[in-house]
Amino acid sequence: MGIAERRIRQKEEIRASILEAAWHQVLTEGWQSLSIRKIADAIEYSIPVIYNHFENKEAILLEFTKEGFQKLADTMQEVKIQHIEPAEQLEAIAYAYWDFAFEHKEYYQLMFGLGIPACERVNQIAEMKTMTTIMISTIEETIKASPDPEADFFLKYHTYLSILHGLVSIQMMRNEGGPTEGDRRILKDAVSGFIKSLLV
Amino acid sequence: MGIAERRIRQKEEIRASILEAAWHQVLTEGWQSLSIRKIADAIEYSIPVIYNHFENKEAILLEFTKEGFQKLADTMQEVKIQHIEPAEQLEAIAYAYWDFAFEHKEYYQLMFGLGIPACERVNQIAEMKTMTTIMISTIEETIKASPDPEADFFLKYHTYLSILHGLVSIQMMRNEGGPTEGDRRILKDAVSGFIKSLLV
DNA sequence: TTACTTTTGCTAACACTGTTAACTAAAATA
């Protein structure tokens, strides 16, 4: 009775072709432009067929999100075992993480919900400069009064903003209804750590 | 000839009511659910009227993005002048930034293009745990071999991830076509700074 | 007041999106 097996195999083939077509679309046009109709077109089946394999569009994206996390974890594991010292491992993992994000941009955007709409927006916003100026000037002053007054404050500004934005966006993602007390502790620790690093 | 003035005033009134209706929609249902039709409904005008005041939907969101950056900059300025020491200012600004993000969630999401689609997604992803485990264990080992082996490695993990994610998402937002050499320098500085802070 | 021009706002449509109900045709089973 190989019929059932063949049917499962065929079903699996369609499923795979859906994912393949979807991923091709994501890679070429960005995940914003992925549509069920385009997938259906690409696999040469009608639209409802896709819903026999995935509950909805979100489920297809979820598949890629999982794949992305798996790939990232694999890469990190690979890199980790190439070093013995934990501190060196930590450094290598960080670089691997960063490389992964830019080498697999589409994965990363899906994994962390980076909607590109703001990308085009944010670069034409004069109002952002005010914020930037306040931050940079404060860092500049802090550095000038520090043991290493020659430190690159532009560099430090980016670190500062990244820590803050990273904290916020990850915490926002995790907890639907506002930050927890633990989140606040993390903030305090991160900020005090950064400032200490400025004051050597 | 106050006619022209009155016309400008009336036009401005409609424009304001569009923004008001749009913002109300964003606040109550999230910016993902904002639609031109809903705005038109709310202001009791037909759809094309909105396009007499804004080039497209994006332009309306851009307005809020600007507003958000202005508000954030104002808050930061307020907080800054309440302290004398630059290092203290830096700390206060950081807290203000964080508070702003969660108190004005909708603004922040618009400003930094945080698409919520991944929010629901990311919390049901087992694959994420592998990545988390690698990171945490490495940090744990680093801390154990450090002068302060009692440090909270869960806390440090969050800082680590936040720095990385913050760097990536901001750099991705700024440079459409991959990171620059300067971005890589920022990464190196931030990572080495973090690791140094672990090793006291 | 009348005739003309400009502005304003509307209806209706186009081209998309995700999703699903209802049906047909093919395949497997009895």
Next chain:
DNA sequence: TATTTTAGTTAACAGTGTTAGCAAAAGTAA
């Protein structure tokens, strides 16, 4: 061969952003 199951279809619903074309109102000039 007749029946049941399953696969795949068409067509539609309910949305989305955006725009062309037209009617009505408002302002201007004679």
